[in-house]
Each structure stands twice: as structure tokens, then as C-alpha cells.
Amino acid sequence: MSLGDAALAQRLRVSAVGWAGRLRWSDTFTRELPGDAVVPESPYAVADRQTQQDSTEGAEEVAVPIPEASFRASRPVRGALWSWAAPVSQPNPRLVSVSDAGARLVGLTRSALWDDPQAAAAAWSGSRRLPGSRPWAHCYGGHQFGVWADQLGDGRAVSLGEVVSGAHGRWEVQLKGAGRTPYSRFADGYAVRRSSIREYLAAEHMDALGVPTSRSLSLVFTDRIVQREDEELGAVVARLAPSWVRFGSFELPASRREHTAVQALADYVLGRHFPDIIAEEAQGMAGGQNRYARLLRRAVQLTATTVARWQAVGFCHGVMNTDNMSILGLTIDYGPFAFLDAYDPGFVCNHSDPAGRYAFGEQPRVALWNLLRLASPLAPLIERGPCADWSASWAGEPQKATVTATQGILNEYSAVFGAEYARVMRRKFGLFNCANDNDLDTVVQPFLDLLSEAGTDYVYAMRTLCDVPQALAGEDGGSKALARLADLLSGRSLNTVCDPEPWKHRMHAYLQGVYAPRLLEDASGSLTAAVAAVVGERMRRENPRFVLRNWVAQDIIERAEKGDDAWVDRALAVLTTHAFADRLPEELAEAEKYAGPVPEWGEGLQCSCSS
Structure with a gap:
């Protein structure tokens, strides 16, 4: 099947609901950075041309065949930082919950989506196209449990593009569970309801707790049957971040000696997210360090700050692989996470981690180890600077001065972590x-x-x-x-x-x-x-009463599985608006148990890497 076929082209060019016209799309990532040569054109661009041609009386059909295997089948992607993609159509999508705070980030409101829940479910599940969006998937690698895993990438997340929203800035919108991409490896690209509920709630909850994080916009249930250990029903989370660039986004091209791609990505991140670094360099205020050294320093500072806040709120990420570490210091990719029940530095929330590499008390050390992995692809840029000629030979080993400078930056991690942890804990202790x-x-x-x-x-x-x-x-x-x-x-x-x-x-x-x-x-x-x-x-106001512990999440999941979809939306209110409340409003009184003792069945629950 190719994208020239009428059925798929029709799905890609359907008209959208009124609120969709308020979304201001931008495509800086795909315009400014090298893309996958195997699919040189967006499937949506093909559909746009087809629509335009069809609207002209007597026009011939435009035939631009792009086999689905090109943008769905797993394959190595080289010389690129992204690939064009297209979400799959979901059977019977149903809007379950909308975060008003998340919606506002892209210029929408919760009520606008609920005015036509069927249209919203179709749009935010990927079943209907949002005009202006040009979907794509990230290409990146990573160290998983300390071992280099080579190419990974967005295997079940498709970015629709970047939405620019006035005072709220620029947010990249992803659909998680939207189907296969070239990075899906042996997986199906879908997400199940239990993991989707957890991620949807966790991101908004962490923001309410003051922890840097990706955000959630909506949760859609589908009738897709997804095979895991057992058959489960599917879901799609629309999630947001200023950027989904990870440490592994730099590691993969560096491992292939694609230094121009590493530099292009670093320049993009600097220009879009840290323009102050570029400005200070231009004004001679960089203190003798080039922009890439200062990019590494900023990543060190942001990561240390976030992990300090994890430790203060008792959050265990569960899978701190370098492909799950944001260059902006955000908490991303909520998989087998947990909040502490019993205070236990040795608690491991991921039963796929029998050695306890990512135990709660190990998180600060692991974050520094991950930053060292990030420093490796940035080291050539730190040494050669923004005007490097990569056609010249590169020995692969940085000079001693570069090593010393990089070590000095990494050594700042401990002080930043300690200062932030002390600041937050003092406030929690009054x-x-x-x-x-x-x-x-x-x-x-x-x-x-x-x-x-x-x-x-x-x-x-x-x-x-x-x-x-x-x-x-x-x-x-x-x-x-x-x-x-x-x-x-x-x-x-x-x-x-x-x-x-x-x-x-x-x-x-x-x-x-x-x-x-x-x-x-x-x-x-x-x-x-x-x-x-x-x-x-x-x-x-510093110590929450309601926290998304694993047993709380499981209770919410089980209620949803029994048909109480509305409880997910009410639980979101408990975990955000009322997380610090002494008492809940009458309509949420059922959730008072979430502040009570941990039930015996819920003590020390673990999840796997598939959540």
C-alpha cells in the first residue's frame, strides 16, 4: 500500500474541527536538521498536493507513491536526526481526559475539546489530521542499563510538530502509542491503557509538585487490541515538551562519526532553547568557554536541579537510560516510575532492573554518569568550536585541555545538586x-x-x-x-x-x-x-498530601478497566489542583483514601520497562 492510495490520502487530508485552526504550527526541527533520505517528503505533503490537485477540475491525479514500509518498517537510519512519519488510524477513539493546564500551553482550553469529544478524540489519537501538522519521529541512540544500545528512536511516539502559543512559547506535540516508525524495532508502536494512564497523570502531577517535566494534553482510549503478556486495549497520550531532544540524540550520530550532525543539533538546541548562551558569546561574556562547553554546563545544571527535586519528592524514574534523559533537564518517558511508599534508598521500582542500577538512592550518581556520556559527543565541539571544519581529520581523542575543561564542568554537578536538594528540603522542613x-x-x-x-x-x-x-x-x-x-x-x-x-x-x-x-x-x-x-x-504547600504512588495508579487503572473512565479525569484534579489540600471537595471525596495508609496489596509495587 502506498500513500497515493485514496483511502489513506483521504484520512490524511480530512478537515478539522474549529479549535484546530487556532493551533499555530511550526517545523523548525525538520526544516533545520538533516532528515531521513529514504522518505524525502512528508506523507502529509503528498496528501496536500493530492487535495490541491483534486480541487482543480479535470486535473490528473498526482502519483507520489511512498510505500508504508518506508516509514513504518524498522531499519537503520543514517545521516539523519529524524524521519517523516504518519500516525495510524485508531479504532473507535474515545476522549477520556483533558488537562486544562496542558491545553492552555498550546492555546486551547479543556472545554473546547470537550465541546466535540469525538472530533477531539479523532485528532489527538492520530486518526484525523490536524491541519498544518507534519508528523515525524526522532532518531537517537542511548546507553540502556549502562550498555550502548545503538539506534533506538521514537518507536511508538510520533511528533505532530511544534505549536507556537504566545506567552507559553513553543511546544512539540507527540502522540504516544500512534503506531510503528522506523525506530520501532520488534515492537508494534502502540501503547496500552495502563501505561498511558500512568504517564498522562504523572506528567501533570510532577508539574504540580514543582518538578521539571514533560506535560500531558489528553488521554484517548481506543478499541485496538494490543498484545503484551496478555491482550490489552490501547490508548494514546498527547504529550508536550519544549523539546524531546535527549542525551542519546547526540550520542548516536557521534557514535557514527557524523560530527556535522552533532554540531547541527547542538546549534539548534542552543538557538532555540538557550539563546542567552549565543548572545553572551557574541558580546564577549562567555568567560573563555565556547558555546558547546556552556551547553554542557547548562545540561549539568538543569539535570542536577531536576534530580535533586526527584529525591526531595521521593520519585523513582526507574529507567534512567541516556535515551530517557532530556537535554533540557525535563523528566520524560514515564515508564516503570514510582513514588516511595516506605522511605528506602535501596528501593527499585523497575523489576527489569534486578541489579538495582536505578534504585532511588542511586539516581544522583546515575545522572552524573549519563552526563559523562553526553560530554563525549560534545567534546569535539568544545575543542574545535563553532567554526570547525569536519572535512579535516579528527583523531577521536580530545586534547588534554578539553578533557580538563569537560571534567571541570562535570565536577560542578555535585554542588548544584547539593544546593538545590538543600533548598527544597529546608522548605519541606519549614x-x-x-x-x-x-x-x-x-x-x-x-x-x-x-x-x-x-x-x-x-x-x-x-x-x-x-x-x-x-x-x-x-x-x-x-x-x-x-x-x-x-x-x-x-x-x-x-x-x-x-x-x-x-x-x-x-x-x-x-x-x-x-x-x-x-x-x-x-x-x-x-x-x-x-x-x-x-x-x-x-x-x-511544600509537602503534598496526595501522591501518585503505584497503588494509587493501580486503583485508577482498575476503575478505568471496569468502565469508570471519568475517574481518570477526577484523579487528575486530585493530583494537580488538590495535591496539597487538607480536604477534598465533596465530588472528589472518594479519593481521600489515596492519602491513607498503603494497602497491604500495594506495598512496594514494581512495574516493568513496558509499564
């Missing part, structure tokens, strides 16, 4: 005024050590700390109230081996002898009832 250089060692880590010993519920423990300021403002300096809080924390222990009585005494001693004095010091020695109320309220 230390808003006077920072102490020893807070992590003297206040934060002793508390986490106690949680780790008992396997205490991390989310509950941090939320419980919010009651300490008002406890200290009460009778007897808060001693009895602190003892009650220690008892409550003991009740959320998931480690049945830990002896609760001595642990409670140690927790009480910590709260009264370590945490309370530091909290009082931060409040200039006085915690009146009024001041304590303000501090406690500020802490509650």
Missing part, C-alpha cells in the same frame, strides 16, 4: 528564613535515617512534620504533642522487623531535641500560635 550549611547533615538526614530504619511512609512522614510548628506553640513546649506525632509516624511503618517502641522514643527525641530547636531558631526563637500557623501552612 526552614524558610535562615539557612544553615549543616542542615542536611544535622536535621534532614537524621530524620530520613529514622524513616529508613522503620520503613516509614515518606509522604505521610513529611506531611506530619507540618504539624510540628503548632505543636511547639502549644502546652509544655509541645512535648506531649511531639510524642503523639512520633506515635503516628510509628503507625505508618512498613518494616515489620523494626521494634516500634524504641523507635518511637528515638523519633520523639529527634523531634524534641533536634528538629524543634532548629525550627525555633528559624523563627527567631519565638513560635507564637500565629507564627506557627503560618509556618505550618507554608509547609503544607
Whole structure:
């Protein structure tokens, strides 16, 4: 079958609903960077020409045959950073949820999509074309579990293009689960409902928690049968990011010695996402480092900041391969992720990771290892600069000065990570005024050590700390109230081996002898009832009550599987608008259980790399 065939051409050129005309599409990535020579023209461009020709009376049919195998069958793609693609048509697409915040990023509203849910489902599942879009798929490689995997790429995600939306900037829109591309390898290119629900909710939830992340626009269920371990029903997530460029986007062409492609991609990222680096270089304010060294430094800073926030909220990514690491420091590709139940630095959320490479406590170290992989393809650019002549020979080994400069940049990671982690944790502990250089060692880590010993519920423990300021403002300096809080924390222990009585005494001693004095010091020695109320309220805005733990996600998935699609939309509200709320609105009261104890069946749930 070729794209000259009438049925497929018709699908590619259908008219769109009214709101689609408000989407302002741009194609900087495909215009400015080298593409796949096997399919030199977008299938949608073929359909456009066919439509134009058909509208002319008596015109002959334009025949531009492009076999589907060219843009769907797996194959090596060389000398390119992307390939043209086309989403597949989905059987009976049904709009399940829309993120209003995500929709606003591309100039739409939740209500506009729900005004005609069938049209929205068709558009955001890939079954109907959005005018102006020119779909394509990224080409990249990566290190998976520490081993070079060569070409990977977007195997089940198709980018529709970039939407420019005024104050919200430029967002690349992807459909995940949209069918095969040249990068699908042995997979089918589809996504199942359980993994799609998880990613759709997780991205918006992480944004609500203040963690840099990709975003979600919509979730569409389909009646496609997808074969995994068992037969499952399909879904498509429309997801957004300023860019989906990854560390592996640089690694793959570098591994093939395609230095011009590496430089073109680096220049694109700099020009589109870090124009300040180019401007400062032009003004002589670069401090002796060329733009590529500063690109690496920016990636180090952004990555360190994001991972510090992961650790603070108890987020485990689960599969920190270099192809899943954003050059913009965003959290992307939510697969076997989890939020901590029990506080356990050794927790592994991915049962495809038996060695624990991506354990919760290992994430900061792994991120630095990944940055070292990114430094390798950037090293020739750091050495040769923006005017490099790649026709000249390249020995493949950077000079000593380049190695020294690169090491210096990578060595900044620890300081950036530590500073950001300390900043966020101080706020979670209510230390808003006077920072102490020893807070992590003297206040934060002793508390986490106690949680780790008992396997205490991390989310509950941090939320419980919010009651300490008002406890200290009460009778007897808060001693009895602190003892009650220690008892409550003991009740959320998931480690049945830990002896609760001595642990409670140690927790009480910590709260009264370590945490309370530091909290009082931060409040200039006085915690009146009024001041304590303000501090406690500020802490509650830093420590969420509702978190998308695996057991919560599983409950949402099971309700959807039983036909309660609307619960996904309501759960989104709980995890975004109401994530920090002391109580939920009446219409969401069913979700109060998500702030309760972890059910026995839900303790330590793991997912696989296929979610």
C-alpha cells in the first residue's frame, strides 16, 4: 500500500474541527536538521498536493507513491536526526481526559475539546489530521542499563510538530502509542491503557509538585487490541515538551562519526532553547568557554536541579537510560516510575532492573554518569568550536585541555545538586528564613535515617512534620504533642522487623531535641500560635498530601478497566489542583483514601520497562 492510495490520502487530508485552526504550527526541527533520505517528503505533503490537485477540475491525479514500509518498517537510519512519519488510524477513539493546564500551553482550553469529544478524540489519537501538522519521529541512540544500545528512536511516539502559543512559547506535540516508525524495532508502536494512564497523570502531577517535566494534553482510549503478556486495549497520550531532544540524540550520530550532525543539533538546541548562551558569546561574556562547553554546563545544571527535586519528592524514574534523559533537564518517558511508599534508598521500582542500577538512592550518581556520556559527543565541539571544519581529520581523542575543561564542568554537578536538594528540603522542613550549611547533615538526614530504619511512609512522614510548628506553640513546649506525632509516624511503618517502641522514643527525641530547636531558631526563637500557623501552612504547600504512588495508579487503572473512565479525569484534579489540600471537595471525596495508609496489596509495587 502506498500513500497515493485514496483511502489513506483521504484520512490524511480530512478537515478539522474549529479549535484546530487556532493551533499555530511550526517545523523548525525538520526544516533545520538533516532528515531521513529514504522518505524525502512528508506523507502529509503528498496528501496536500493530492487535495490541491483534486480541487482543480479535470486535473490528473498526482502519483507520489511512498510505500508504508518506508516509514513504518524498522531499519537503520543514517545521516539523519529524524524521519517523516504518519500516525495510524485508531479504532473507535474515545476522549477520556483533558488537562486544562496542558491545553492552555498550546492555546486551547479543556472545554473546547470537550465541546466535540469525538472530533477531539479523532485528532489527538492520530486518526484525523490536524491541519498544518507534519508528523515525524526522532532518531537517537542511548546507553540502556549502562550498555550502548545503538539506534533506538521514537518507536511508538510520533511528533505532530511544534505549536507556537504566545506567552507559553513553543511546544512539540507527540502522540504516544500512534503506531510503528522506523525506530520501532520488534515492537508494534502502540501503547496500552495502563501505561498511558500512568504517564498522562504523572506528567501533570510532577508539574504540580514543582518538578521539571514533560506535560500531558489528553488521554484517548481506543478499541485496538494490543498484545503484551496478555491482550490489552490501547490508548494514546498527547504529550508536550519544549523539546524531546535527549542525551542519546547526540550520542548516536557521534557514535557514527557524523560530527556535522552533532554540531547541527547542538546549534539548534542552543538557538532555540538557550539563546542567552549565543548572545553572551557574541558580546564577549562567555568567560573563555565556547558555546558547546556552556551547553554542557547548562545540561549539568538543569539535570542536577531536576534530580535533586526527584529525591526531595521521593520519585523513582526507574529507567534512567541516556535515551530517557532530556537535554533540557525535563523528566520524560514515564515508564516503570514510582513514588516511595516506605522511605528506602535501596528501593527499585523497575523489576527489569534486578541489579538495582536505578534504585532511588542511586539516581544522583546515575545522572552524573549519563552526563559523562553526553560530554563525549560534545567534546569535539568544545575543542574545535563553532567554526570547525569536519572535512579535516579528527583523531577521536580530545586534547588534554578539553578533557580538563569537560571534567571541570562535570565536577560542578555535585554542588548544584547539593544546593538545590538543600533548598527544597529546608522548605519541606519549614526552614524558610535562615539557612544553615549543616542542615542536611544535622536535621534532614537524621530524620530520613529514622524513616529508613522503620520503613516509614515518606509522604505521610513529611506531611506530619507540618504539624510540628503548632505543636511547639502549644502546652509544655509541645512535648506531649511531639510524642503523639512520633506515635503516628510509628503507625505508618512498613518494616515489620523494626521494634516500634524504641523507635518511637528515638523519633520523639529527634523531634524534641533536634528538629524543634532548629525550627525555633528559624523563627527567631519565638513560635507564637500565629507564627506557627503560618509556618505550618507554608509547609503544607511544600509537602503534598496526595501522591501518585503505584497503588494509587493501580486503583485508577482498575476503575478505568471496569468502565469508570471519568475517574481518570477526577484523579487528575486530585493530583494537580488538590495535591496539597487538607480536604477534598465533596465530588472528589472518594479519593481521600489515596492519602491513607498503603494497602497491604500495594506495598512496594514494581512495574516493568513496558509499564
